[in-house]
Amino acid sequence: xxxxxxxxxxxxxxxxxxxxxxxxxxxxxxxxxxxxxxxxxxxxxxxxxxxxxxxxxxxxxxxxxxxxxxxxxxxxxxxxxxxxxxxxxxxxxxxxxxxxxxxxxxxxxxxxxxxxxxxxxxxxxxxxxxxxxxxxxxxxxxxxxxxxxxxxxxxxxxxxxxxxxxxxxxxxxxxxxxxxxxxxxxxxxxxxxxxxxxxxxxxxxxxxxxxxxxxxxxxxxxxxxxxxxxxxxxxxxxxxxxxxxxxxxxxxxxxxxxx
Amino acid sequence: xxxxxxxxxxxxxxxxxxxxxxxxxxxxxxxxxxxxxxxxxxxxxxxxxxxxxxxxxxxxxxxxxxxxxxxxxxxxxxxxxxx
Numbered sequence: 001x002x003x004x005x006x007x008x009x010x011x012x013x014x015x016x017x018x019x020x021x022x023x024x025x026x027x028x029x030x031x032x033x034x035x036x037x038x039x040x041x042x043x044x045x046x047x048x049x050x051x052x053x054x055x056x057x058x059x060x061x062x063x064x065x066x067x068x069x070x071x072x073x074x075x076x077x078x079x080x081x082x083x084x085x086x087x088x089x090x091x092x093x094x095x096x097x098x099x100x101x102x103x104x105x106x107x108x109x110x111x112x113x114x115x116x117x118x119x120x121x122x123x124x125x126x127x128x129x130x131x132x133x134x135x136x137x138x139x140x141x142x143x144x145x146x147x148x149x150x151x152x153x154x155x156x157x158x159x160x161x162x163x164x165x166x167x168x169x170x171x172x173x174x175x176x177x178x179x180x181x182x183x184x185x186x187x188x189x190x191x192x193x194x195x196x197x198x199x200x201x202x203x204x205x206x207x208x209x210x211x212x213x214x215x216x217x218x219x220x221x222x223x224x225x226x227x228x229x230x231x232x233x234x235x236x237x238x239x240x241x242x243x244x245x246x247x248x249x250x251x252x253x254x255x256x257x258x259x
Numbered sequence: 260x261x262x263x264x265x266x267x268x269x270x271x272x273x274x275x276x277x278x279x280x281x282x283x284x285x286x287x288x289x290x291x292x293x294x295x296x297x298x299x300x301x302x303x304x305x306x307x308x309x310x311x312x313x314x315x316x317x318x319x320x321x322x323x324x325x326x327x328x329x330x331x332x333x334x335x336x337x338x339x340x341x342x
Contacts, residue, residue, distance in 0.1 A: 146276050153284050181271025188277050192284065 004106050004116040005236070006039075006135035006164070010151030012122030014143045015171040018207060019229075020119035021049040022218040023139075026233035028083035029218075032114040035074060037106075038088035039131040040121040041096055047087045051078060051214025061089040064101045070108055079219070084113075094126045099133035106134025124158060132159065138166040139198060144173055144184040149192060156195055167198035169232065174203040175246040186243075199232035201225050202246050285321035288329065296320065303333060311337035 007020045017040070024036035038046035041061065047053045058073035063086070070086065077083035086109075089096065109116045120131035132138065138159050142152040152168070159166045170186045177183035184192075186200045201207075204225035210217035218229040224246075231241045289296060304315045319334040 146280055149280055150283060150287065153287065157288065157290075178273070181273050184273045184276050188273065192277065192280050 002110040002114055002116065004110070004118065004134050004136050006118040006120050006132050006138045007141060008120035008128065008131065008138055008155055008159075009122065009141045009148070010124065010155040011142075011148045014148050015141050015169075015201070015207075016122070017045050017049055017119050018211065018217075019139065019141050019169060019171070019201075020046055020117050021216045022226075022229040023233055023236065024083060024115070024117045025050075025077075025080065025216040026218045026229055027115050027117070027236065028077070028080040030233065030237060031082065032237075033082045033112070034115045034117060035084045035086055035109055035113045037086045037109070037116060037118045039102070039118050039127065041088050041127065041130075042090065042093045043121065044088050044090040046119050047075075047085060048214060049211055050085055050216065052085050052087070053214070056087045059087050059089040060105070061092045061096045064097045064105055070105070094121065094130065097130055099126075099129045102130045103133040124154065128155075128158070132162060132164055135164055138164050139169055140166050140195070141169045141171050142189065142193075143171050144178075144186070144189055149184070149189055153193055156193060167196045168193060169199050169201065170197070171201045172203045173200050173246070197243075198235055199228060200243065200246070201228045201232075285323070288322040289320070289331075307335065307337075311339065313337055 005023075007016050007023070009016050020036055024034050028034040036046060036050065038044060038060065040046070047056060052075050055075045058068040060073065062068045063070050063073045074084040074086050077085065106116055106118070116134070118131050118135060121127035140152050140155055140159070142148045156166050168190065170189050173186060174183055178185045186197060190197050202224045204217070204223055206220060206223040207217050207225050210220065217223050217226045218233070220226045221230065231244075234241045286296070291299070300315070300318055300320060303320070304313065304318055307313050307318075313335050317335050321332050321334075323330045323332050
């Protein structure tokens with residue numbers, strides 16, 4: 001049984017594309033066949049984060065318009081033989097495809113893949129409606145900031161309206177700031193949004209480094225963010241993985257003073 | 260952790276954020292325009308004032324959500340009229 005998951009957020013810049021690249025990579029590394037679909041038409045980026053930007057020939061709009069087959073447009077990942085990218089068009093806009101066409105594309109991809117991970121554009125317009133059209137479930141990404149949480153609430157409401165169940169990822173959590181009372185904790189965010197928590201990604205400069213290199217951070221298991229994405233991947237696969245206390249990694253003196 | 264704001268007796272910005280969000284989301288979730296909300300408030304005020312003494316400024320309208328269900332909550336202090 002194949003599963004389609006849309007990665008969405010409402011607000012831009014909170015980590016949708018990073019999450020898509022990492023979860024697709026992690027799922028593929030467990031042996032599942034995965035296609036990462038860039039639905040952010042006109043603002044192509046998933047290819048960059050996966051390090052596949054130089055291999056694009058055809059794109060999602062070409063497939064939908066019948067100018068090529070899905071197989072021709074998909075790019076095989078450099079590292080994982082089970083992972084494919086369906087890149088988007090950089091020259092078209094969101095209205096180039098309809099929700100019906102996107103739904104049809106996802107149905108076609110189901111025949112060849114265990115997981116279809118869809119990178120949704122920011123916003124609540126046609127791009128959003130396109131991206132959720134074929135999705136069985138949604139992963140809503142937010143950061144612990146007021147603007148991102150407000151937009152996540154709007155998106156969760158719209159997903160409910162479309163009968164797409166959603167789970168939450170709280171991205172870029174700084175435990176240091178949470179402890180000093182200057183950042184909402186994951187509990188605060190979950191409390192406000194009243195949604196099921198799928199995972200927490202700690203603030204980690206390695207995410208920027210991995211983006212620079214086009215190598216998803218989940219491949220670096222020694223990084224905190226990479227380990228967090230691995231845990232989320234296992235939760236998607238149905239495992240019950242405990243939520244670690246990120247504070248534990250702090251120094252002995254800091255902990256002593258907090259007592 | 261050490262916090263200058265806490266020492267100065269100010270509230271942590273995290274709890275300020277949480278409170279502000281809860282307030283703004285209770286309005287967002289109603290999913291009607293500011294103008295419609297205003298006129299709904301006025302109509303509710305008219306209806307309630309037939310039975311109780313109320314002040315329009317004290318009328319609070321919000322949508323509470325729990326377990327995916329939403330409830331409209333209208334809250335106002337009332338004074339019982341002298342009979």
